[in-house]
Amino acid sequence: MKFYRSHIILGMDTPSLLAGAKGVRDTLEKQLKEKNIVNEIRIVETGSLGYNGVSMIIYPEGIIYTGIKPEDIKELVEEHLIKGRPVKRLMAIESSQKDICAGKQEKLLDGQVRIVLKNAGSIDPENIIEYIAKDGYMALGKVLNENTPKEVIDIVKNSELKGRGGAAFPTGKKWEFTYNTESSQKYVICNADEGEPGTFKDRLIMEGDPHAVIEAMAICAYAIGANKGYIYVRGEYKLSIDRIKKAIKDAEEHNFLGENIFDSDFSFNIEVCLGGGAYVCGEETALIESIEGKRGEPRLKPPYPPVCGLFGKPTIVNNVETLANIPQIILNGSDWFKKLGVKGSAGTKVFTILGDINEKGLIEVPMGISLKEVFENIAKGTRSGKKVKFAHIGGSSGNIVPFNNFDIKLDLNTLASSDLTHGSGVILFVSEDIHINDYLKSVAKFFKHESCGKCTPCREGTFRIYQFMEKLNKKEGKKSDISKMKDLCKVMKNASFCGLGQAAVNPFLDAMTHFEKEMMEGVKEGKK
Amino acid sequence: MACECGNCIDYSVLDRIVEESRGKEGILINVLHSVQEHYGALTPDIQKRISDGLNIPLSQVYGTVTFYHFFTMVPKGKYVIKICTGTACYVRGANKLVENFVDKLGIEVGQTTNDGLFSLETVRCVGACSLAPVVTINDVDIYKRVSPKEIDGIIAGYRQKEAE
Numbered sequence: 118m119k120f121y122r123s124h125i126i127l128g129m130d131t132p133s134l135l136a137g138a139k140g141v142r143d144t145l146e147k148q149l150k151e152k153n154i155v156n157e158i159r160i161v162e163t164g165s166l167g168y169n170g171v172s173m174i175i176y177p178e179g180i181i182y183t184g185i186k187p188e189d190i191k192e193l194v195e196e197h198l199i200k201g202r203p204v205k206r207l208m209a210i211e212s213s214q215k216d217i218c219a220g221k222q223e224k225l226l227d228g229q230v231r232i233v234l235k236n237a238g239s240i241d242p243e244n245i246i247e248y249i250a251k252d253g254y255m256a257l258g259k260v261l262n263e264n265t266p267k268e269v270i271d272i273v274k275n276s277e278l279k280g281r282g283g284a285a286f287p288t289g290k291k292w293e294f295t296y297n298t299e300s301s302q303k304y305v306i307c308n309a310d311e312g313e314p315g316t317f318k319d320r321l322i323m324e325g326d327p328h329a330v331i332e333a334m335a336i337c338a339y340a341i342g343a344n345k346g347y348i349y350v351r352g353e354y355k356l357s358i359d360r361i362k363k364a365i366k367d368a369e370e371h372n373f374l375g376e377n378i379f380d381s382d383f384s385f386n387i388e389v390c391l392g393g394g395a396y397v398c399g400e401e402t403a404l405i406e407s408i409e410g411k412r413g414e415p416r417l418k419p420p421y422p423p424v425c426g427l428f429g430k431p432t433i434v435n436n437v438e439t440l441a442n443i444p445q446i447i448l449n450g451s452d453w454f455k456k457l458g459v460k461g462s463a464g465t466k467v468f469t470i471l472g473d474i475n476e477k478g479l480i481e482v483p484m485g486i487s488l489k490e491v492f493e494n495i496a497k498g499t500r501s502g503k504k505v506k507f508a509h510i511g512g513s514s515g516n517i518v519p520f521n522n523f524d525i526k527l528d529l530n531t532l533a534s535s536d537l538t539h540g541s542g543v544i545l546f547v548s549e550d551i552h553i554n555d556y557l558k559s560v561a562k563f564f565k566h567e568s569c570g571k572c573t574p575c576r577e578g579t580f581r582i583y584q585f586m587e588k589l590n591k592k593e594g595k596k597s598d599i600s601k602m603k604d605l606c607k608v609m610k611n612a613s614f615c616g617l618g619q620a621a622v623n624p625f626l627d628a629m630t631h632f633e634k635e636m637m638e639g640v641k642e643g644k645k
Numbered sequence: 646m647a648c649e650c651g652n653c654i655d656y657s658v659l660d661r662i663v664e665e666s667r668g669k670e671g672i673l674i675n676v677l678h679s680v681q682e683h684y685g686a687l688t689p690d691i692q693k694r695i696s697d698g699l700n701i702p703l704s705q706v707y708g709t710v711t712f713y714h715f716f717t718m719v720p721k722g723k724y725v726i727k728i729c730t731g732t733a734c735y736v737r738g739a740n741k742l743v744e745n746f747v748d749k750l751g752i753e754v755g756q757t758t759n760d761g762l763f764s765l766e767t768v769r770c771v772g773a774c775s776l777a778p779v780v781t782i783n784d785v786d787i788y789k790r791v792s793p794k795e796i797d798g799i800i801a802g803y804r805q806k807e808a809e
Binding site for chain 2: 131132134169311312314315317353355391392393394396408412413414428471477545547555556560563567569
């Protein structure tokens with residue numbers, strides 16, 4: 118094996134490419150050649166590093182540079198790589214917080230803790246050896262040699278891990294249900310159909326650390342007694358699809374997938390399924406229909422997938438982020454996991470923070486951090502300098518939280534007791550110059566388009582809400598429109614067939630509670 | 646073997662894809678992905694052939710094709726322009742971009758220009774919200790923070806590439 122004195126980990130995901138990552142890489146390669154240090158320094162391309170602009174981490178120092186332009190490269194190479202003097206002006210903000218993951222020296226944005234994103238950005242995602250070197254597949258080996266399936270389920274149950282896809286169902290319980298259902302054939306599905314506008318946490322995990330997902334699926338399969346798994350990836354995520362496919366192939370070659378894994382009786386295979394660009398397919402039963410090759414329309418529940426899922430067999434559907442927690446829980450124990458976060462809401466949560474803020478990107482924070490802390494300490498306030506008006510948390514179907522409620526803590530219990538959701542983990546900050554009606558119109562348009570059409574409340578309701586919002590946005594609304602919309606929202610919440618219609622009304626109900634006056638500005642004078 | 650008249654479509658690739666997938670459970674969507682990638686569109690004839698080959702009712706094939714945005718029944722232009730209209734792009738003026746592209750190309754969203762060069766589409770989030778509004782062309786060329794003023798230049802660039 119070749120020895121390199123430094124590794125440069127370069128984020129090459131879509132936003133980085135947009136910000137000019139290709140130019141940076143080319144210049145870097147040229148510079149290394151010019152200085153004749155190509156054999157000493159290795160460039161590793163990875164997914165997003167979770168920072169804004171073109172970013173890289175240089176190891177062994179673990180120094181993060183962000184917002185790099187091709188013209189900065191010369192200085193970086195001469196100063197850092199040749200003379201060993203880090204270039205201060207390009208370095209990411211230093212953190213005072215001690216990182217709890219041992220062995221990590223890199224400095225994260227303030228207040229973060231990384232479990233799920235532990236490896237993203239510190240290993241070459243296309244090289245299985247690097248994953249193995251970071252204790253990869255150790256958890257799988259451990260459970261296969263030391264634990265019975267029941268014990269694995271107990272570990273996950275004790276960890277109090279809850280689903281990270283939005284519904285926050287206890288993962289261990291879900292596994293137990295499937296374990297208890299007798300069947301000769303069971304399935305594990307990884308839900309990677311990340312369709313919520315503004316969310317890209319699952320993409321980052323798949324691009325930066327695909328083996329963690331595969332290992333977790335294998336552990337899950339062993340626990341519930343499945344031997345076949347599917348990863349359902351959004352068709353648009355080209356890089357994720359390639360990475361996952363390569364990772365599966367490599368894992369098969371190393372016998373982490375396939376027959377008699379680790380010389381045990383356990384066999385497991387994974388297939389990749391491509392999504393067709395339908396938002397509703399993030400709903401687990403719609404996703405199952407889609408894997409079966411049908412229109413992605415949701416099924417009536419119960420029976421739930423743990424009893425009757427894919428091809429009528431017991432099936433686990435877990436989100437990418439949920440799964441990525443599993444190997445760490447197995448290795449470090451459930452008590453370690455419970456210590457992170459707050460009571461009833463263990464572990465960390467990955468959020469995508471966006472909108473009018475200074476530090477955009479992906480963060481992983483312990484459960485229980487408040488929205489205000491995220492906004493002030495991590496996002497560093499609004500970029501435009503304007504006052505922030507509200508945050509839209511959890512994606513389009515999430516909740517609108519006005520600025521004066523920013524004290525709310527972002528853990529599952531607090532959110533649930535206030536009737537809120539962290540949904541897919543996106544937090545979009547909107548400043549005061551955006552009119553609420555304009556904003557809601559774009560949200561309404563999305564749902565009108567994405568409703569699958571199976572049930573009437575959602576199909577017609579999303580369409581009518583869009584009509585109301587269009588009228589209000591043109592200032593041609595009637596006073597009665599808002600009360601009618603309120604009634605409509607309640608009907609949809611109660612009568613829609615699946616989560617899409619039930620949750621689609623959340624932002625509108627919130628807006629009518631907190632911004633009714635502003636919405637009224639869309640009423641044409643004299644119209645009742 | 647392909648017919649040599651030049652008008653017939655060579656179905657050998659389709660047949661091979663179907664052959665490899667026959668009998669596997671839930672294979673339809675993956676087949677549709679592969680076939681569309683090769684033929685550019687899932688025309689009624691193609692759907693009929695898939696239906697026969699996989700022994701799946703044509704109604705189910707058609708229902709699936711029309712359900713997902715990703716599948717198309719009419720061939721798309723050489724350059725597929727996708728404008729992101731996700732929330733973040735919307736608040737930063739994606740709608741203005743759509744209007745301008747419609748105006749400049751003389752086609753509506755979902756249509757293809759007569760010369761077969763451009764198709765215009767809107768997509769939900771491409772996951773690059775910090776660079777909104779975003780326009781992608783054939784998913785390869787990506788334009789960030791696009792302003793309506795840049796549109797002429799973008800289109801002209803591809804026209805010129807073709808002329809050469």
